[in-house]
Amino acid sequence: MLDNNSFVINTFQFLNLVTNVMMDVFREIKVQTLAFVFTGLRVMGSVPQLLRPGGRVETALRETPPSCLSDPLLGRHQYIKINGNKYHYVESGSRRHQMLLCLHDFSDFWYGWRKQLRAFSGSFWVVAPDLKGFGDSEKPFLASQYSDETITQELCKFIELLLDDPKRKVVLIGHGLGGHIAWKLAERYPHLFNKFIVISTPHPNIWLKNVIKTWRNVYENRWLYECRLPLLPERNLVGNDIEIIDKRFKKSGSVIDLSSFSNFDKEAYKYTFSRPLDWRGPVNYFRNLPLSNTGALLGQQEKNIIDLDTLFLVGNIDPQVNLEMVSQSAEYVSRFIVKIIDMAGHSPHQEKPEIVNQIMNQFITGDIAYMSKWSNRMKFLK
Template sequence: MPLRSEPDFSRVRLQDVTLHVASVGPQDGPLVILLHGFPEFWFGWRHQIDALAAAGFRVVAPDQRGYNLSSRPQDIGAYHLDRTADDVLALADSFGAEAFQVVGHDWGGLVAWRLATRSPERVRRLVILNAPHPDVFAPYARRHPSQVLRSTYVGAFQVPWLPEAGLRAADYLALREALRLSSRPGTFGAADLARYREAWAQPGALTGMLNWYRALRLKRRTEPGPVRAPTLIVWGKRDTALGSGLATESLKLCEHGEILWLPQATHWLHHEEPAQVNGVVTSFLAQ
């Protein structure tokens, strides 16, 4: 499902970073911000952008800090979830939206969770694709050793410089294989991987991407609270990295939430089943 046309691209200067942003849809439409995860960039939403814009939304998909053409701060603390959540608020401000809707996948989902918890007055509706609430993961992993085994790569990414060398080796073979092995056959074609490779090859991008994991050891600035925004969790049950129990535990923190299970989908559900994901997300956001 290729994009019907390339979005408009801009560079949005925030307080301490500049984000490269793809945007599409009517200027006066309700704002929806799409937050990608590792190892993607705005292009990870290529299957959703047109559908949301056609439904009348103003769609904004940034390269999050550290990724692709956005700024790559050197300080690990710059990748703390509170800092990345601040980016989203400032981005919404730049588009003139006091309240907005947010869709997040993987790391983008963690940012969306933190944002909705911290700034309930700003987030109208929340959609999460295969991403646990950040306050759920550690307690769940302690109770479920299998989740620890699924997440060993997180510890490996804490080491300085060595993960960058490993991911860069053999023309980013490890990243390409990670996408291939964790998704259904044919999900990421050669043309898609070429776009990703171009983003990974940006100077300093691998370090910026990995610093999101390295910032996990930093303490949070804010205390957790309930998620007040109406929340839809869409979860591919064949996710090899994140157990389905993380979705049910995250739901317990929502005042008004529901889960849609996709039994045949993996972590990359929005690539594998775009028609279903687009339909449920658009319907939920339009309420």
């Protein structure tokens, strides 16, 4: 009787496993199908522009970096090798001070933290690396080199190599893609940090769940599916003389005019992202998104509560983040504060640097003992 029961249980478990595998295969086929469909729509949409005289702008050859990238007031350029991969970073301030580790967004690089590198250099040791695949850091070809586990392990080693004392704690700051990586760093290596600042970045599970919440969300985020295909996304990103950078520096619709940028800043970005090779690493991060992973998509993964004082900064006209995503992210930390930056879009630390720097400095240096009673809740600072 026991043998029969065991046989039935084992058979049921086997069938359940097979069903789950088949469902995962089906979902991955669905993702790949959407990738081809969305890419096809993009190609068809670009045909009229290609046929129109002067409709497509050739990408300019940029051989010399603009002088702002070597401005000594922003910091010192350094390199370090981790697991055979070269990491470039810029540091400002004394190494005797506490480290502020700043992780940048997609279509960004260390230069996105120029306002913080200069503002905090007197009191902190500010470290702004080019993430793997960006800027002057190594750009491996395989998407597997950009997995969450690989990236977080390498950044953990990056921190340990730079710090001379394992007891020293780091303030972790992340924006966009760098914010997603920062969430995972804080979850896996909380012993390295004592404070956590996320800018315009909900928890990765919340963000991913929102991406596939409805068919409208899927369509609005269709570029994430296009990244599943090889080579084409990188070539599209350099199209029309890197049009994606032009859009970033232009006032349109719900995006604020980034008046804190200069023409030199724009050329710094265009120089850094002027080749398809410069986009290979950034796109590979999105190629690894678990769009077909049921647990991640439905938010069924076990929550690892981060026991760090956490500050969430978000612009009030950010088209990519809403307060529902922010409030849901609060469930992943034990102490959580939100500051909404008025008239700021997706990059408040660049659009409103004076205001953001003041808030971050208060959060890092101020008395926040009151946060203990705000466990799993939000307090909006005035």
